Amino acid sequence: MTAPTTVPALTKPRAARALRSAEATLPNGLRVVAVRKPGVPLVELRLRLPFLSARAGHPARATLLSDTLLTGAGELDRIGLAEALQGLGADVSVSVDADRLVVGGNALATNLRPLLEVVASVVQAPAFDTAEVDTERARLVERLTMARARAGVVAAEALSWRMWGDHPYAVDLPQPDDVAAVTPAQLRSLHRSFVRPGGAALVLVGDVTPDRMVGFAQEVLADWTGDAPSTRVRALPTPPGGPLLVVDRPGSVQTSLRMGRAGVTRDDPRFAALQLANLVFGGYFSSRWTENIREDKGYTYGPHSRLEQHTLGATLTLEAEVATEVTAPAMLETWYELGRIATVPVTAAEVESVRQYAVGTLALSTATQAGLASTLSALSAFGLGLDWIKEHAARLQRVTVDEVSAAAAEFFTPAHFTSVVVGDAESISGPLAALGDIERES
Incomplete structure (x- = not known):
């Protein structure tokens, strides 16, 4: 043996x-x-x-x-x-x-x-x-x-x-x-x-x-000239939430699920805590959402949640592809996991696991010349640079379980998400309507 x-x-x-x-x-x-x-x-x-x-x-x-x-x-x-x-x-x-x-x-x-x-x-x-x-x-x-x-x-x-x-x-x-x-x-x-x-x-x-x-x-x-472009783009509106939008894709054998809400940018004091909360929920392979609808239920191959950074703000986005017949169960389990992380404090073991993952991926993403150049280019839009990379690893190490739980409570409440599914509306609308209000794309 x-x-x-x-x-x-x-x-x-x-x-x-x-x-x-x-x-x-x-x-x-x-x-x-x-x-x-x-x-x-x-x-x-x-x-x-x-x-x-x-x-x-x-x-x-x-x-x-x-x-x-x-x-x-x-x-x-x-x-x-x-x-x-x-x-x-x-x-x-x-x-x-x-x-x-x-x-x-x-x-x-x-x-x-x-x-x-x-x-x-x-x-x-x-x-x-x-x-x-x-x-x-x-x-x-x-x-x-x-x-x-x-x-x-x-x-x-x-x-x-x-x-x-x-x-x-x-x-x-x-x-x-x-x-x-x-x-x-x-x-x-x-x-x-x-x-x-x-x-x-x-x-x-x-x-x-x-x-x-x-x-x-x-x-x-030195001879390249021109001031910064003059643009007038209004601030990002607040995402409306509201009923689940069903977009019809007749005959589709699977449904594409997308959910989103406003997040925080890298220079926000809550960013490190939200980054870890997102990893606990659905940001990497051992996340709660993945364990539920992939490993346990087999509804999808790879659900994923991520924080996307934009010049005018940030978004927290969830995405999954599921079989048509399990669209409503997958949505129910997604809402369950959102509600659970928003209301029940995360554990110390979960935080330590995602902390190590976040610190490690930060190091890997900047370990090569190409990775460091791309990271610094992205950071330049916010006036950030090498110091932010160095300090962020320390911020991730300092984040407490309570801070991660607070970020989860603030950003993962199901009602705050705007949600869309694309699939065979005739097959999925009835089961989804049994879970809550839906709206069909006109």
């Missing part, structure tokens, strides 16, 4: 190695954050630009701009740009959401300056060639059409509209018809209005001295 084994107790986390860093705001308003992180002879780059706007058509134009930004810049066409990056051992990509446009990439550390020169060309002189725009527009329309055929996308969008109404955050994906109408001239106008150094943040992490990285940024990007 094999002797039983025990898992050794976790040791205290080791102090992270101190990182050398430098920070400067260039005369054109660009904030540069540079961190030396040796180990791999690379450098990671993240250029984050504010992109929030309430203008009609902005989501479609912003998404297509993101897709076309690397199709040519300066004197280089798409192929020339790709060859220039390949010659540097570099990779560059562009992404966009309601809050920001990010140009991200990496290169050999010895090629940081030429990488910055390529990025400078991309953000200052993109071509937006008509043929390239036509190609990328057609591809984007096709991708969006396919995405909108997925129940999870429909559910996420329905929840966003229900929570935020006509606020820009309500638009998860642009409409294909809106994208189809975007012209190269509109992309150039959007670029002039929003791709500016004022209010932007450049994060550089790699095996280069911080002062040298800042110096390269000053040399290469």
Whole structure:
């Protein structure tokens, strides 16, 4: 027989190695954050630009701009740009959401300056060639059409509209018809209005001295001009709660469940406690919600709750995909777990377990050059940086069981959530109505 084994107790986390860093705001308003992180002879780059706007058509134009930004810049066409990056051992990509446009990439550390020169060309002189725009527009329309055929996308969008109404955050994906109408001239106008150094943040992490990285940024990007974009976006409204919204997807064999409410941002004193409360509820594999509707009941493969950070606020979101016939039981168990964590204090054992998980994932997320660069880029939107990362591990260690229970009571009360299900309405509406008020999408 094999002797039983025990898992050794976790040791205290080791102090992270101190990182050398430098920070400067260039005369054109660009904030540069540079961190030396040796180990791999690379450098990671993240250029984050504010992109929030309430203008009609902005989501479609912003998404297509993101897709076309690397199709040519300066004197280089798409192929020339790709060859220039390949010659540097570099990779560059562009992404966009309601809050920001990010140009991200990496290169050999010895090629940081030429990488910055390529990025400078991309953000200052993109071509937006008509043929390239036509190609990328057609591809984007096709991708969006396919995405909108997925129940999870429909559910996420329905929840966003229900929570935020006509606020820009309500638009998860642009409409294909809106994208189809975007012209190269509109992309150039959007670029002039929003791709500016004022209010932007450049994060550089790699095996280069911080002062040298800042110096390269000053040399290469000094001629880039433009103040932060002037936008008027109202504050986030309070999510309305109310009856469960049922969105019909005739014949669907499964239901997509989405629930959301306002959370707190990283700079809020309650953030660490809410982060741990969320992990206890549904934020990782051993959470209460997972144990209930996955391990015990078998209703779903992977329910998950998460805290999402936005420039104007934060959301606490729950999501699960369940079989049509167990939609109502899964919803009942979800409400039960929300009510239980909101009214019954969490245990010391639960808090210690999720504390170790949170501290560990924070360390892992910043252990690589790429992970640290992405984290610092996200933090830059809130004026936070390396100090926040260092201090947050300590905050997680200090959070008490009572504080986690208080956060759970404040943020997990079932009635405070706005809820949406997408599925076969004829099959699921009756059982759901037996649990409480529902509203059918008209």
